Amino acid sequence: MDVGCGKGFFTYIGAKNNKFKRCFGCDIYNEFQKTEIKPFVEKVQYAEINNNILPFKKNVFDLVFSIDVIEHIENDQKFIDEKIRVCKNKGQIIIGTPNYWRIANILLKIAGRLTFPRNLGKDTYGDAIHLREYKKNDLINLLRNNNHINLESLKIFPCWYGLPPLNLGVERLPVIFENFCNFWFIKFNKK
Helix, strand or coil, X not given: CEECCCCCHXXXXXXXXXXXXXXXXXXXXXXXXXXXHHHHCCCEEEEECECCECCCCCCCEEEEEEECCXXXXXXXXXXXXXXXXXXXXXXXXXXXXXECCCHHHHHHHHCCCCCCCEXXXXXXXXXXXXXXXXXXXXXXXXXXXXXXXXXXXXXXEEECCCCCCCXXXXXXXXXXXXXXXXXXXXXXXXX
16 A cells, blocks of 8 residues: 555556555545556556545555655654554554755755745645654654554664765665665554
């Protein structure tokens, strides 16, 4: 289940590459890429989110993910709770979101121009507004007190993009540099 799937890019790619037996996507918009998805209609289903409630029963999906969504949501805790609700017991939940301390934001902060909510321009749905962005500890604290999460399974991965490989013989940057990554991926299992 791709929550906040937009026009269905990740579900379309998953179905096209046979990554999932069946794929679901939902969003507050109902403008999914019907033409591109047509050959995969048996593998992909899309639904519209109403009143911030996912249109599915409890304990349905093995994997529930969202990428570039939570920073746009007013009630981020309810967003997470809904993802947990539709995920099966012991299923996996993945959230991808921009890092508050990424290099571009540090420069904006130094210039006194890093504020939230932050309008990042227009996309096909209108204004792209980040209500907030998350530091690593913000994400951990958002999940720490949830009784439905297996905290032992909680992992946060830094993601860098747009940088060429350095080929310096360094397999992994020191942990301190992870705090300046572009993007966080957080994954955990439902109890």
